[in-house]
Amino acid sequence: MLKKVLNAIRQTNGPVSVRELSRQLDTDANALSGMIEYLVQKGKLSVDDDFQADPHTDSGCSCSCNINEIDCPYVAPMPTMYSLRR
């Protein structure tokens, strides 16, 4: 199943949402999220969630620019993105 998920991601023509992918694989979206998380842990997928909405941060977003002490309240929260690792 994990191989099937990886293959489906490889074959996507452009970006795809988790729900769309779950329908393609005929599986539950939550179960697919679990599999994706496992693939991230194993280093098969990389995750970009630096620009996700975080209500607990002062600026309304937690972004990687914080490492340079630059606040970024202008940044719109972005969805979590998973991509294949090379």
Add this chain to the structure above:
Amino acid sequence: MQLPETNPFTLNYGPQIEAELAYLQTEIERYTAVTQTYPTRWLALKLLESDTNLQQKLLHIAGGPAVLTHAQLALARLEAIYQDDVDTAIADRRYTWIHALVQESVKRPSSDIYTLSDKIDRIITHRIWGIPIFMVLMWIVFKLTADVSAPYLDWVDGVISGPITNWVTAIIGWFGLTGTWIESLFVDGLIAGVGGILVFVPVLVSLYFALAVLEGSGYMARAALVMDRVMTKIGLHGKSFLPLMVGFGCSVPAIYATRTLDNDKDRILTGLLVPFMSCGARLPVYVLFATIFFPKHAGLVIFGIYLLGIMTAMVLGLVLKGTLFKTDEQSALVMELPPYRMPTLQNIWYHMWQRIKSFLEDAWTIIMITSLVVWLLAAIPVAGNGPFDFAQDRRFAGGRFADTSIDKSAFAVVSGWISPIMQPLGFGSWESSGALVTGFVAKEVVVSTMSQIYGLDAQETAVPTTFVEDITEIGTSFVGATIDTVKSLPLIVGINLLEEEDAEDATNLMAAIRADFAATSNGHGALAALAFMVFVLIYTPCMVAVAAEKQELGSKWAWVSVIGQFVLAWMMAFIVFQGGILLGLG
């Protein structure tokens, strides 16, 4: 109560893994200390999964190290077969079994498969319709920004240039400083500079309100998905969209966001394209010029400028991707989209306030300092022969400090060195050139500088009023602005309920800009204004963004961005202005 004994369930992991499990179980059973501590099959499986915690514990049990050696042999054999981690193969078998079990035993109603969010997504994120829907929504955002906020913009402008200026002048008068450089510092420096940019707070409130609604509803995440497809189509890495989208807010975090791209070529290319996304700081410039020169189509012009930035980035990306930044790598992305939800007032307010607060902080720091520098340069008279002159009398052509004609000031002279370069673009005056130079500090400073230098040339005639009259005027004009805002809402769908504004309603600043652009462009003021907006969109990023480029992309690429964008901006503005004249426009 004793439960009936049942056969324990054992998952079959396939012949290869099962063979190694059997081999390991046999080896484990040789060591009683190990079998007394752990169930044999469970231990064999955990060892094949390379459970490091368990490996550590086994080292301290008699026979454990020997079991570990056998486990390493078994793992090596399986890795040779799977060409992958064995634990992934084991997890894969488990997920496959669970999937098959769920397929056999669970029947889900179609409402579970297609939620309301899914149904909306089928239209909103459609491969074809998704892009026009995104464009229409963005157009509404800019229409709202330009048209609906206009009455409040006029109100803030009236308050700053009227009562606030009157009060400051009166306070200075109490100290007997009327007509001194201190009065000039406050009125021509601080109020004209910082106040000139604060006038645009209602515009930014409208923009951030609309964006907060889109973000809160979950649409912006969909916009990322839709536009990501466009990026992929033109050969850019799918992940390039993230920094580009961030760039609409501010170029600096957007340049840092290029770190999400693994490939160096993709990262540098995306970093170079980020400044073409029109950041929020450039919006006051567009609003000011669109209001002066295209009052009936301001929203459309601003939307067009934003679109031009996107198109420029795409064309440039396509060209550079096919030449300097060629890579064979294909991108595949999966996005976790949040469900649609009704944005809450609290959330909208929170995001709006964070952004406005940041803008106001800029106004009191960067913009105020730059305004003071501009004021200082504008206050220094320059003698006819060149050197700065602080003479206390009027023997010199420049006059006295802070009492000089602006076109004889150091600022005018320095800006005048650059203005010939801008002559073919239709805005070759020292005023506009000077404003563009200060824009390198921060883009919103372009407006505050214009407010200062045109303001000095075109001082509004103050009508003496009492404090009570001022307060009453602020209140009544606020009510008037609110009524006009409500009336302007139908403008989004093209219905105009507002009375036609008289040309005389334009402020002296607007009139001064209009006259200056008409003069420098031989009567093609609107074309020159459009060329100016295009120039502001494309030219050299602000100094903080350049510093970010230097850090993230290296000095070479930072210089490419600084010089390349200036040259490209000049060329594009030239095409707009000269091309427009050739086509008989403007």
